[in-house]
Amino acid sequence: MSATDAGDMSRAAADARRADAESTGPVLAADGSPLKVSLNRALRAQKLRALMLIAPLLLFVLVTFVAPIIDMLFRSVENQIVSETLPRTVVALDDWDAETLPDEATYAALTYDFIEAAERRIHTRLGSRLNYETTGLSSMFRRSGRGVDDVGEEYADQFIDLDEAWEDPVAWAEMMASSDWLAAQSEWAATLEAEGEDAAGPEPLFQLSDGIRTLLPETADAYRSFARTVQQEDQDSPLEEEPWNSVYLALYRDLVTVPAASVVEYDGVGAEMLVAADTAVDGFETVDLRAVWEDMDDGWVEMPIWETIEAFSDPYTAGYFLAAVDLQLTPDGIEQQPDEQRIYLLLFQRTIFMSLVITISCILLGYPIAYLLSNLPLRTSNLLLILVLLPFWTSLLVRTSAWKVLLQNQGVINDTLVWLGFVADDARLALINNQTGTIIAMTHILLPFMILPLYSVMKTIPPSYVRAAKSLGATQWTAFWRVYFPQSVPGIGAGSILVFILSIGYYITPELVGGRTGTFISNRIAFHISESLNWGLAAALGSILLALVLALYWLYDRMVGIDNVKLG
Amino acid sequence: MKLKSLMLLTTGAAFAAPMVLAEAHGNMADSMTLVSWGGAYQTSQIRAYSDPYQAMHEGLEVIWDESSGEAVARMRAMEEAGNITWDLVDVVASDAIRLCDEGLAMEIDHDEVLAPAPDGTPASEDFGDLIVSDCFIPQIVYSTTFGYRTDVEEWGGNTPDDICDVFDLENFPGQRSLERRPIGNMEWALMCDGVAMEDVYDVLETEEGIERAFAVLDTVKDSTVWWTAGADTPQLLADGEVVFGSTYNGRLFSLIEEQDQPVAMMWDAQVFDLDGWIIPEGLPEDRLNRVLDFVRFATDTQRLADQAQYISYGPARASSAPLVSTHADLGIDMAPHMPTDPANATRTFLFNYEWWADYRDDLDARFQAWLSQ
Structure with a gap:
């Protein structure tokens, strides 16, 4: 029979089946629905039931483990704080040449941003953030927060000298606010008066009038920032608070740039005040903003602060990751x-080197013990297994402190060696507060994690194999090395992965x-989490550590094969 | 029935009225969580502050937490989670400044919140310069200073009395213990390199100054155990592991006086530091009222003086100093063991907190790199 014939025949068979199905319809289940549909339904129900069974655990792991880790890792690139705290400054710096100091408009933007930040008490937070990049900014921001509310005071005085209405919160609010907001605010105030706080609810959020926003953009922006800060931070009404000096600064800056004609044309509330002020501003005494900021802190007229703000103005930054590998972002x-x-x-x-050393010493110490355990009669081996497990039931801290007592200069080991005459009294071995100490203590602590997988794998190796090898003439060593050892490798693999990954994150x-030479990267991560509060850097270091573990795992899989790992 | 409940109400009101007057803060929570450092220090606070306060306020529950060591990180996490579970936190001054900077601690008006001295001096004057931050309510002055073993044969009967003896391995051989961070160590090193105490921070700001400090520290780098916990040095001294080490003066007091070890104090160039309360920002009204009421009581002149009966830290109020008496259990006079005692305080300095807030990250990285090499 040729191949073509066979093809023809199978095609014919398929055709026949199809024709059969067409004539009799699909196979039906007991309830009359097609079998295929009913099977699918049953499988889906089964899957759903399985999912429901693991749902509590899955949810628990997602909420308490995966989500926090993702959140923490996300911090390693997050950098919104700069653009959120100094939004206007960041925009103003967009077209800065980065060679000379920024222009007056940038200093004005800084004034508006900084006063709001200082009133909301977030300027020092930004100071600590930027201090990670450039030393000295922390105290500079703190100092400047104390003086920034005076910036623009000269303009405020001159406007008020011109017309006392410029001092009047109500006049300001009526000029700036939309009529809707004014109505809502007075209604809110009336309810507050009549029925108390609970009935009134929160203050309606300040809204600008469209006319003023077109006419005096900077002033409108500065006033809105003032009004909302007063509402949100102090729970006060803008109708009762005199605007910040920075609002007068903005007003001055607007009036000298806006053409006189558009001020005259303006027909909103307070138009007369504005016209009068517009004619007067040309005679106003001006203030050099740069000099004002220099007065607060010399740093503001030097390049580093501006370069730092510019470099870290993006909402996301690679800065933390760079710092985590000893690099830095400069202009x-x-x-x-x-x-x-x-x-x-x-x-x-x-960390990697010492973890490797610890893993290897665990193999060297653990292998003979596991071998012994698996070859002893059950009663004896159970007793010995308890001895292996005993350290598990003792506090980690206690075990570590015990090593201190044993290893220190005047400790048990050194005393014994001196007494036996192996070392001189003035040349005691330095066994602790260095790498040796860490390796000894951690090998001891992690040893059970090596012994247990080894033991459970060795238990499954039939003794008859070695006996067979010997009966075929192999020496003790050959039988072990060629027959026994290869079968125990999966246990070594499992133990090594456990010990290595545990030790790489040990703290x-x-x-x-x-001591000073035996600390790990995790100690630095802990330092940045709890002491320096540089969580971004801690997150970056943690991410790198995680990536490193995954990479090593992948490498291990390629070299040894993860299928060769057995826990029993 | 009706009459009875009416009577109950009126008697209740009659009792309640004076209480409302006495407790000027209005509606107060009946439980508060205080956070401190644990150990002998926390015990002294419980005995001097919260036990008497609880005796005055029946039914008040006081929960003590021992997490001050990680207070800054924990409070930041609490704020992000929007769930502040602490009411009053004991922190060192530098942490108070940071918490204030981060907006995590409440700014207070010291004269309004704290009691005046018995003679009427307002609190801000009574505490004076020790109010290093608007959020900080000073409590004690402690110092980081040195203890040395008195039985070292190689020293030939000499005893160290100068900070530079720490770096003098020739006359005072043996292992030292120093804290594993730059603060304090850098200042001492420069002072032993001929820099006047008042110029230390100016010099340390320069590259050359940092190198000078490291050069001095280099001389003892290999004969030093670098500690991280305040309990390390006393333990190392007691075991004879080190002969000379820095730690907090209260720890040394208990080693010498309570445990009777052959150790003595060297007060030269002790560094004063402050410890005190901060109130977390954003407490609900009833809890805030409770805390304000407690803190006013716990930081008055008599209470601060009482604390010194249990531990050798100096009260932060000037008006408390004359009231310091004897140790509650040992019966010894406490004044000579205070870091602020004139005999001990011949040469002292205070950390420049603002300077460290700026330079801490940089110097710490350098210090750790230096240690690792």
């Missing part, structure tokens, strides 16, 4: 940190016994 691009501040790469290297033991 000239990415550069290495100065020599004496490079620390993170060194710590990453050290408390290196902190206590590591």
